[in-house]
Amino acid sequence: MLDLTPEKHMDRTGVLINPCKTCQPVGALFAALGVRRCMPYSHGSQGCVSYHRTYLTRHFKEPAIACTSSFTEGACVFGGGPNIRQGAKNVFDIYDPDIIAVHTTCLSETIGDDLNTYIEEMDIPDGKYVIHCNTPSYVGSHVTGFANMMAGFIKYLAVKGKPTEQVALFPGFVNPGDIREYKHLLKRMKLKNIVFPDCSNVMDAPMTGEYKMYPDGGTTIEEIRALGSCRKVLALGRLTSEEPAAQLKRKCGVDFSLLPLPIGLADTDAFVMALAALNGGDVDAVIEEERGRLVDLMLDANPYYYGKKVAVYGDPDTVLGLTRFCLELGMIPSYVLTGTPGETFVRLADSMFKEYGRENECRAFAAKDLFDLHQLIKDAPVDLLLGNSHGKQIAKAEDIPLVRAGFPVLDRYGHPSLSIVGYRGAFALATKIADALMDAFDRNCADEDLDLVM
Amino acid sequence: MSAEILEERRLSIQRKGGGCGGDGMRCDAASVAGAVSQRACVYCGARVVLNPITDAFHIVHGPIGCASYTWDIRGSLTSGSELFRNSFSTDLQEKDIVFGGAVKLTAAIDEVMQQYAPKLIFVYATCIVGVIGDDVEAVCRDAEKKYGIRVIAVKAPGFSGTKSTGYRMACNALMQLLTPHADQPKAVGVNILGDYNLAGEMWIIKNYLRDMGIPVVATFTGDASYDTLIKAPTAQLNIVQCAGSMMYLAHRMEDAFGIPWMKASFFGVEDTSTALRQVAEHLHDSQAKERAEAIIAKRAPVAEEFLQRYKAHFIGKKAAIFVGGGFKAISLIRQFNEMGIETVVVGTQTGKEEDYEIISSLVNPGTIILDDANPAELETFMKEKGADILVGGVKERPLAYKLGIAFCDHNHERKHALGGFEGVENFTREVNLSLNSPVWQQVRTGASYHLRAQAPAKQVPRLLGHRSKRVGA
Structure with a gap:
């Protein structure tokens, strides 16, 4: 049995079991892949980048390119300067990107490599760029790395200018399908925009019969420069996008609105209202219809959601969005958990529980692992798991249906191109949740309880 | 992507000439800084x-x-x-x-x-x-x-x-x-080194040995446990399957416990048969030898017949191989030869000079041999040599698919056992499925993703009905 979790709670300060997070560099690498003709570059041992590429490939089912400084023992003693000088030269010579986005690793951070100086002293070909950010693996999580890489791009590239009519959108740590949904909403709301970073058509590039090392998608360098002259930034994901938005405000004075990821009804409403505030108050009729269809579904299927207990786990902003949607559906998010450290997550979740009158039935945890979650579930079970693929073992051990959402989904296909944001994303998610709950009922019920009509 | 190759990498890429013998492949070294290496740490x-x-x-x-x-x-x-x-x-x-x-x-x-x-x-x-x-x-x-x-x-x-x-x-x-x-009385039996029981492959090997009357003392490390591992010093022989990872252990166990070793590969009919015979020979066990012959006589023709049935599907197909160790690459080349598939590109992450020498002796002139290849090199040479299928691991799969090349996972993600005679059938089935899936008709002709080019040049009125007909045409 794939279950080593004892019921009795284990107090742990030393060992983490079955993580609900991974390290900063993979998030940084993912962010850099959302920039056109960018080569992500890991300043550390060669294993890091191999793991990150594999991890991203396992989720997206797409190639994920990146280079490495390929540290040796010598580099650890004398510093990785020669490695990155040679590495960057090789990258420009052979892979010809427009920009190299360097992130650090636990190793290069600890030996104290100064990337600012290395890059300043670097011989960079005309018209090309090298930027960097610090991503010590022992701080935060992959989400932190994603935010740090965004801030790195902004720090190096964004230029203050006369405000244009463009709106900047920071998408949060989401899938290409989600970005496509944002763009649909932006287009319907007739807003000129820059989405940064933009992994659509990069990490879900269509099949064309040829391999493009740099797929057609991604935010361009020009667009990143132009972030500095946007009239407003909509920073989605309170815990992911605040740092880069603050960086842009510090550097170029661009105001930002910090919003939750638009998952579910209320948070999508907030996003659409923020868009309406920028386009003069006009909400497109098609969006109204999408919202109406979502509410219609929530009404039709309401008895099947109401009172169902759910455990939501994964990345902080995604989990907060999913949690609110569960509450909107009448479900009880008994356990809401992220591996990423930070008490803001717990505070935001707790206030959400209060808002829906569920504060006595729901608990939120940051910096916890899936072993904790499993112990909680053994203590008092739930009807549904909502999160990434790593919940699979718990689902099997406890015979609980699992709806996959968030990062990573390693064991299923197609998910990165689907969306969980916007009204349409919520519609798809609500359908999946009802399917999972009702399938579980059908599978386990007595013959006389198997209903064809609902 | 351009076909340019990093200067530092030139020594790690060889095109087999007329003769044989690897002439100084640069291998077993750290990756070049800045390369998109497929390699780990x-x-x-x-x-x-x-x-x-x-x-x-x-x-x-x-x-x-x-x-x-x-x-x-x-x-x-x-x-x-x-x-x-x-x-x-x-x-x-x-x-x-x-x-x-x-x-x-x-x-x-x-x-x-x-x-x-x-x-x-x-x-x-x-x-x-x-x-x-x-x-x-x-x-x-x-x-x-x-x-x-x-x-x-x-x-x-x-x-x-x-x-x-x-x-x-x-x-x-x-x-x-x-x-x-170390100081335990010697037992009758062997250790199996370098098999990780992916999809149950260790169990397949153990079954053969059981049928030959040879007990297995310990396995390194597929399906191993503490209690079996500590008995390992008592074994008569170490059978080393993945030499890349375990040759070193075999040498050290020979020095410390006096256990002789033999290399063996259980991939393909030829290698599996040879391996079973050699195990019996190494143990000087004539009864085991007879039993091995009986197993081979029973299983090999079945596997070969299975292979024959599929061979027609493989005529003219070319394979590219990019795997971890040299020994596996060698086995795969042999197996493709048995299937009538020519290997045109072969690379490893960690192959040794002697591995590359054997590889070079097994492949046709013109075959590209690579150490620690990166995606650009794999792409360049798979295209140049017209590979139809790539055998590799998780990072190579999407690359193959993007190029419209079939793929077979011979790494951690394999879902069917590819070892032993059973594995011959599974491997044949997988290669066939991957090579002959109907999806390639969509992918290779290019028809499905150039609708605009196919659409009638003349603009028809943009009525909904017309438009959908046009797209479907």
């Missing part, structure tokens, strides 16, 4: 070798990433404990980096011991541990004293060499485990 090498030991606690001492990326990804099956499919880490934080992580590691071991009763714990020292100077070995020694179990440090900082270095570190850890058990 020392930690990765150590982790993949030890991970299948089912009832050990594998505690990764470092920040969370190294543990996250290696959680339950190996595809090694177990007949006993499922413990190894969980992920344990000390999840080092900034304060641990400043003040040292030894306290946290000690706490981790204490917590594990309070809740469970393992006989064996491996502690993997990752990049950062070496740099901040944690004395992992001292922590392990103290824990051994305190709890009376084995707690073994695996020295695997990523930067301290290549993946092959990691294999050696894992083998050293295994020797540390075995050495106190």
